[in-house]
Amino acid sequence: MAALHYMPGFGNDFETESLPGALPQGQNSPQRCAYGLYAEQLSGSPFTAPRGINERSWLYRIRPSVKHGGRFAPARRDHWKTAPNLDDHELPIGQLRWNPTPMPKEPVNFIDGIRTMTTAGDVHGQAGMAAHVYAFNSDMVDDYFFNADGELLLVPERGRLRIFTEMGIIEVEPSEICVIPRGMMVKVAALDGEARGYICENYGAKFSLPDRGPIGANCLANPRDFKTPVAAYEDKEVPCRLHVKWCGKFYETTLDHSPLDVVAWHGNYAPYKYDLRTFSPVGAILFDHPDPSIFTVLTAPSGEEGTANVDFVIFPPRWLVAEHSFRPPWYHRNIMSEFMGLVYGQYDAKEEGFVPGGMSLHNMMLPHGPDAMGFNKASTVDLKPQRLENTLAFMFETRFPQHLTRFAAELDSLQDNYADCWKDLKKRFNGTVAGDWPEEAKNT
Template sequence: MPYYLKIGEIPRKHHIWFHRNGEGPGYKNEGIYYEHVVTTEGFNEAFSIMYHLRPPTRVRNVKLLKCEELKKATDSPLRHHHLKTANIPRNGDFYTGRIPILFNQDVVAYRSRPEKAYDKFQYYRNGGADEIIFVFKGGGTLESVFGKQLYRAEDYIVIPRGITYRLVPDNVEEEDYLILESVGPVRIPHRYMNKEGQIKMGSPYSERDLHGPTEPLTIDKDEDTEILVKDGPRWTQVTMAHHPFDVVGWDGYVYPFTFNAQDFEPITGTVHQPPPIHQTFEIRGYVVCTFAPRMLDTHPEAVRIPWVHDNVEADEVLFYVRGNFGSRRGIEPASITLHPRGIPHGPHPGTIMASKNATRTEELAVMFDTQHTLELTEQAVALDDQKYPQSWLE
């Protein structure tokens, strides 16, 4: 989790009375704010403590909407895949219109090109997984129980599980995301942290590049509010007896934050460096890396694009954002390639020689490498370029 942040008003110690000053409707006029502790890993790891106008436990009703397990496509051999996702028809809203593409026990990758911001529900909570929303295109405001924060194109928006939020886009027709739903918590790679809990110098980003909520969002409303809650395959409608965004202040290490891919400081060498230099997040069962625009290798004899490689113990996925990807042909923005274990992959024919005099690449891509095999959904198979496995032939 990022770093200590404090927004709004909080009492001077944990777990003491926090009296409300002045007038206000308040919950039954008890005259206090209600403490709410949000913890991770069983109270042992990062936590935040927030203060509500009303207890966040005031649930009027819960209703099961559906329970739908992801289905894997079963008619595909082990091979490389190229999914062209730029022109997926716009579909549904922010929460229910997500199209599952790849999944295993640790992560579900979705593409999301919403047709409208909201359908029945404006407010959403993922109770079972942390979400990484990579904003391929778009921008707006993320409103959550922790307050307001802006997001923009090429941001990773990291939303820890259990946080009620809604996205308020500047223009919904622009919004286009890659979403990674993570069963394990999304963390800053351990090797980037010093023993004091600060991001080490020499890491590809610092605390200044991570942005949390900037102001509280305190809505004092006694009306029933519907929240769509997802946990794994189950979707539940939760009716709160008041508006969930009623926090006057909070502090701690757990909150939604953004990191923009353009702020990733690439580490380069005299010869080609391996993918871990691009690592951005660490999650149980997979990693997320950012291939940011960068200077290419400077050794006079350096081959400036990646070597052929086998990911012996990983499935490798790239989501291409922009720029010309030097080692690939036929790839376009919003292409997704899956290079699974068991088959080597590498530069396409002609790209090694073509890169000989290159000094810089403007490519931007998001990579995620998984420990366990990824399954394709039927929606993914429909987007697949059947000829991709032969694209390494001259």
């Protein structure tokens, strides 16, 4: 198969055509488009949004998207939940952690293989998010899908994905992510036979690059490392199904052709991928542990300054050099709600129990931090510069409390003893001796 091509940049005004002359020049709506194509605008922001956040693309397609087989019939997809979703379940708020979701044994495709773990906010107000896992083993061939409820940020953990979108083809592997804009038609295949990973469904304003403040013009996620596909299309006339998610409900319609028939497009509303290995972390180079916001790859603002609808944060391989400091995350309680996953390796706040494909949830104001083993190790280790290897955790951090689905609450993979990871944190206070720990405390 030919190598795929991508265009670099974040939020650029791109243009691409898969046939010469398919893209009109100097105007959007010629009286007759080249090759008999139809022009169609896809708006990702209100027409009148300020220039900096105004997003739309012009698609030149074989048939306009109105050409489907008739009505949108209601459909069911019971495992994909949408906020507000206050499922009844018995699980107390707790700090929660799950082992990896088992791979399916029966054939299941991408959209049927999505399971919602948490929902937050309210889709009707275009605020909040959902955290899902996907696990599937069957390719979408004549099935297509779009989600009107939000953009989808995919974080592969196992297996490569081939995501054929209206605007071109993206392939991603673990250590990369992909963002599919709200409303964009796609089909997804597992290039290695099966695939598993995480999804953040963002109901709010689109993901954007965080401001860097005094960091300046470089580092963290650099715009040129975001890759948008060149145009690609299917000219295919077979019975097809289009699945739609709209305000938490599912619908289905039929077509006699593939809806991925965009031959050329231009604009700034487009899917993209990003290789997390190109993230240039900036951290403490003398002492202390900074807030994890320094590792924000993408942020979806909420309208309130500094208060993200959802941040996508990673914990990549990096150097730890802080002197006379407790280097892992501190114990903390947070107004924001933290959903975490692990792509590979080990996370520095958890010596064991948090494994690739697993998940944890530390909800609004619930205390968490290093397990007892991690605390003891980090409190006594010789503080040489240390390269954290073999580690890629991430966090979906939202201003909204994350409500657990009943599915997540009842999963066999839920660890019933997670909170025990802190039980061996013993009292060291003696009220009389200030200064360093007594020698015997260092050996426990």
